[in-house]
Amino acid sequence: MSLDDLRDQTFPLKTQDDWEVKAEESLKGKSIELLKSITYENIVLKPLYSRLDQKDVPDYPGGSDFRRGVYPLGYVTNDWRAAQRISYVTVGELKDKLHQAVEKGQTALSFEVSKALFETKGILDEILGDLPATFPFAVNSKGLQTAFLGALAEHKGANQVTGYVGNDPISMFAEEGMLSEDFLNEWLEEVKHANEKLPNLRTVLINTSTYHQGGANAVQELGIAAATGTFYLQQLLDSEVKLEEVLSKMIFQFSIGSNFFMELAKLRAARILWDKITKVYGAKVKYRGMQIAAETSSLTKTVYDPHVNILRAGNEAFAAVVGGVQYLHVTAFDDISGSSHLSERIARNTQNILKEEAHLQKVVDPAGGSWYVEALTTELAEKAWQYFQQIEAKGGILEVLKSGWLQDEIFSVYTERKQDIFTRKQSIIGTNVYANLAEAVAPDIEKTSDNYFRYASSTIKIKAITNTRISKPFEELRKISERIEVKLGNKPEIGMICLGELKQYKPRLDFMKGFLAAGGLTVAESDSITSLETAKQFIFNQDTKYFCLCGGNDQYELLGHEILAGLNQEFLDRIFYLAGLPENEQQPQWIKEGVKQFIHLKSNCYEVLSTILTDMEVALDEFTKA
Known part of the structure; x- marks a missing residue:
């Protein structure tokens, strides 16, 4: 092609319909409606705006x-x-x-x-x-x-x-x-x-x-x-x-x-x-x-x-x-x-x-x-x-x-x-996602109202609108974790029972590390576990009573049921979680075998962590008193 021919080249005009076809190809046949989002103002945001x-x-x-x-x-x-x-x-x-x-x-x-x-x-x-x-x-x-x-x-x-x-x-x-x-x-x-x-x-x-x-x-x-x-x-x-x-x-x-x-x-x-x-x-x-x-x-x-x-x-x-x-x-x-x-x-x-x-x-x-x-x-x-x-x-x-x-x-x-923050539908970097457990922070200063009307005459009491921050609930969880750390001498942790080979359990292990870090919880990570006996030995060596099974779906079916059922019979005081969300018809079996809760992308992160940390702190206080 000559330089003149190259100079004369033009791009064909594309319509919105052309764009939608390409977008749906990227979505593998799913509707382009999935790309729309709804704001807190109940305004529907489209994926593309045009002259129309x-x-x-x-x-x-x-x-x-x-x-x-x-x-x-x-x-x-x-x-x-x-x-x-x-x-x-x-x-x-x-x-x-x-x-x-x-x-x-x-x-x-x-x-x-x-x-x-x-x-x-x-x-x-x-x-x-x-x-x-x-x-x-x-x-x-x-x-x-x-x-x-x-x-x-x-x-x-x-x-x-x-x-x-x-x-x-x-x-x-x-x-x-x-x-x-x-x-x-x-x-x-x-x-x-x-x-x-x-x-x-x-x-x-x-x-x-x-x-x-x-x-x-x-x-x-x-x-x-x-x-x-x-x-x-x-x-x-x-x-x-x-x-x-x-x-x-x-x-x-x-x-x-x-x-x-x-x-x-x-x-x-x-x-x-x-x-x-x-x-x-x-x-x-x-x-x-x-x-x-x-x-x-x-x-x-x-x-x-x-x-x-x-x-x-x-x-x-x-x-x-x-x-x-x-x-x-x-x-x-x-x-x-x-x-x-x-x-x-x-x-x-x-x-x-x-x-x-x-x-x-x-x-x-x-x-x-x-x-x-x-x-x-x-x-x-x-x-x-x-x-x-x-x-x-x-x-x-x-x-x-x-x-x-x-x-x-x-x-x-x-x-x-708050619900979107709790479920991590909305991210707060450094707080509910990508939390850094090694950092030390200065305590926040509570800012109170100036109370100009406390002693004013002819006042009417109304509901107050509280000045707040959306990260505050997770920050409270971190404070609970820090109190536990002071009493224990180390950060509170959850045991990770890693099923199969590294490539099989790593995706869900990484997910759990990030999930738990939002509440100041660390993980005690097992080596590759392929039998009930190695799982028992891992639990014997841990001080925590909280454990989570991590692995791919295949490992859950091949190893998970047998290992979980055995552990639940052997360690009656332990609490077990499962990383991921099995199909609806499979969930009753897991629960029967001892899973307290499934932890997955749509889980209410705040509620899960709050339950664990509150239980840890109460148990620690009772032990201290005893």
Whole structure:
């Protein structure tokens, strides 16, 4: 073939039908429907999106429904702010860390608010110095907002202070399990008065992180954001505050989870909802764009193998930026056990890398036009709008919290998430899969509610939404294992009765090692076992009473039944498991011969390990007492 002939070659056009034929060949004749998946939002994700899924979207960011962003040139002209929330022990430490942070890439003033900042007049002024003249605030001041705004109003150049020092009383009610309408009314008055001395500062925060950390899905988060935002908007309008003024005071906060495309679609859908709501109220276009502060999720972070949290946070931060946020906080990888200088630097530099090395501040709406992203955004917005209407039909955000309906809805999704983690349908690297039993970890710091309403008058008790982490149940199992290790002097273990040759039992042996490691259990591995006598000798030499048969299906039929039946008669106090799941008609025989449980890919890993470890600890405690 000549060079000219080669140059003239073309690839034939392929249709979706052609792709489906090839896909089904790869599936060996099974339906392509197997490649679809259903999310916690009850959205069906297809394996392929094409031009057939194309949606009508704005031609550019800043147009139409704002899904593509609130600024026509995106971050090119309006860069997102690195708002790393600084933790501290003393106000002196806060001052030092804050000034060091802005020298190393931080572009917003963000920190935890404590009473120590207001113990003496002028402390906050001393801490901040001239920083507010250059950097905007990004602060969730919670129950200390009044004190913070009061101190800030006395700061020189107060009328030039920008950013947000916000509070969301409703999210605080949900977190603490206490609702105070008196507090809410006082807060609304404070918001109105703050505008006089701090005209350029946003003070109304709609914080959905509380619900996200309780396990809510994206549809619920968006519906709650719309309902809460509408409630505050209506309350302030009823107090005779102008619509444009109210909208200029509002900012929304979202936590960003691990499902990359769902999370960036969530942020895009949020802007669609808010544009639709504010349009109904008659707001001009320039006031309808939603301002968003985001933080990487604490729901997804782990105590064990904490460095994996760097990757999780990086993925979440990437989704937040592509989704179009204005402020971003990246959680330090060891935040659960108390962040260090190194981890805080890594978290801050995650944003610097996205800006300076990934060049995301130079690309206008990188997700725009993607058939998958646009289809997902549209469906998510539609479902979230329906959920918002459902909340409103039940009386609004306060009423669904009072009745407990919203808390039950969120708990239902969390239960589904937890079940997927227990069965390892969803993986947590380093925790329920690929656990490292050699690592030593620092204890996690229990973060409790601030209890702002404990002594407040006129409160109503409601169900609280607990801030949790999906890895926590497995971490509790590891703690049981560690307690047993302290008492025994070695890690708790399960004996592996390996039937046949190495190549025959190794696949299931490896599976069992990974399965048991999720609970901190090690294995005592036998040599190749081909007879009842060698199996007996192995058990005699082990201290554990828990054993599992490992082998291929052929070895189970040739050796397994005879060996198990013999062992069960000889060792009445031992407990036997079988790696794998025999056919239904074969299971009764195995159970009759002594198998307590079959351990396989679809087993509830958490329940199996919890039963074993609890039994081990109870038996050890009884032995110690005796």
